Amino acid sequence: MELNAPSFAGIRLSPQFQDVSLALKSALLYRFTLPFKHPLKIKNKELHQREGLILILTDIYGHVGFGEISPLFGFSHETMETAIYKTTGLVDRMINFGTLAAHEYSEHRMSWEQRTAPSVVHFGVETALLSLLANARNVSLGVMLYGSSSTTVPINGLIRSSLSEWAPDAETLVSQGYRTLKIKIGRINPILEARGIREVRDSVGPDIKLRLDANRSWDLETAIIFGRAIKDLDIEYIEEPTIHPEELPRFYDACSVPFAFDETLHRILDPTLSFAAYTGLKALVLKPTLIGCTARFVALVNQAREQNIMPVLSSSYESDVGLAALAQLAASITGDKIAVGLDTRSALSAGTIKTPPLIQNGWMPVKTLDPSDLDLSHCELIYHS
Numbered sequence: 001m002e003l004n005a006p007s008f009a010g011i012r013l014s015p016q017f018q019d020v021s022l023a024l025k026s027a028l029l030y031r032f033t034l035p036f037k038h039p040l041k042i043k044n045k046e047l048h049q050r051e052g053l054i055l056i057l058t059d060i061y062g063h064v065g066f067g068e069i070s071p072l073f074g075f076s077h078e079t080m081e082t083a084i085y086k087t088t089g090l091v092d093r094m095i096n097f098g099t100l101a102a103h104e105y106s107e108h109r110m111s112w113e114q115r116t117a118p119s120v121v122h123f124g125v126e127t128a129l130l131s132l133l134a135n136a137r138n139v140s141l142g143v144m145l146y147g148s149s150s151t152t153v154p155i156n157g158l159i160r161s162s163l164s165e166w167a168p169d170a171e172t173l174v175s176q177g178y179r180t181l182k183i184k185i186g187r188i189n190p191i192l193e194a195r196g197i198r199e200v201r202d203s204v205g206p207d208i209k210l211r212l213d214a215n216r217s218w219d220l221e222t223a224i225i226f227g228r229a230i231k232d233l234d235i236e237y238i239e240e241p242t243i244h245p246e247e248l249p250r251f252y253d254a255c256s257v258p259f260a261f262d263e264t265l266h267r268i269l270d271p272t273l274s275f276a277a278y279t280g281l282k283a284l285v286l287k288p289t290l291i292g293c294t295a296r297f298v299a300l301v302n303q304a305r306e307q308n309i310m311p312v313l314s315s316s317y318e319s320d321v322g323l324a325a326l327a328q329l330a331a332s333i334t335g336d337k338i339a340v341g342l343d344t345r346s347a348l349s350a351g352t353i354k355t356p357p358l359i360q361n362g363w364m365p366v367k368t369l370d371p372s373d374l375d376l377s378h379c380e381l382i383y384h385s
Helices: 080-093 102-106 120-136 141-146 163-175 190-204 220-230 245-255 263-267 294-306 320-333
Strands: 024-042 045-059 064-069 152-154 157-159 180-184 209-213 235-239 259-261 281-286 310-313 363-365 379-384
Touching: 024 080, 045 080, 045 120, 064 120, 064 320, 080 120, 080 379, 120 141, 120 294, 141 320, 152 320, 157 163, 163 180, 163 190, 180 190, 190 209, 190 220, 220 245, 235 281, 245 259, 259 263, 263 281, 281 294, 294 310, 310 320
Parallel strands: 157 180, 180 209, 209 235, 235 259, 259 281, 281 310
Antiparallel strands: 024 045, 024 379, 045 064, 152 363
């Protein structure tokens, strides 16, 4: 059974690809476990490994699509066991006499606006289906959705170290070619951190873009104290400085430091939402695997563009398969104009493809995967249809 797809999963494809048909033959689901180089602390828990699922779909002509389904502790609604159950159930429901009937998925399931909770499963399955459509036309996932793509994307260099190392680490990243830096803050006294940001600005000069990420660490009063201490340092934006996002316009009014939404986006389900009331909102930090599904992600990208807000793609410690899809999306959404947060592969000791793309001079090449690229040595086959 085939699907003629001018639109798919609530998304209109780029016009030149609207005649693509889809007739799927088989599905493989692998579970992977990848060790972190150093324990990753998330919400007071140390993670020593990254777990997830790789979905491989094949159509009747031999074209292949890949998707990653990797719940992240503390952020995703699903546990790994729930994700496996949902994924296998979703794929099972699409099987029709040995052929995976994509129309059962794209036409008859509940729309994303009606769902009460975003699902990493939907994004992973949809990415696999869309990447198969793209591979059948020998284009990238991003081109399938947006019609054009850059060959590389700029990466923001991430500084995770202690305050005393911020300035030396910033200098190192700039020497390696990075033009945008992101610093994790909100861990110690805000005045001390403000002094550390000033040292970074002094060490890298005025031409390097600085982004800060507070992860909702402060109450409004503390956030304002920090903001006023750095207001003259030309900060591109600070992600989620306050516990309560509705207070962010007051933060901006008090210190004139632009802010960005990150965690807030994981709970926004209204496709008609306007961000106009959020004075000072500079960027949406979009983590597609946490936002939930492709239609919801695309709606947020479109909202950002329409309201002159930067859409900044970011990863959630996905494996190489997930990062490849995110890079393809970034290459089509923001191209070579806006630095994105995709340098999380460096935190892992192993991966899911044989040769991960290397970041050179602060730029990541955009890669479309084929089956020969995969490294499944850290994976277990748990489902085959």
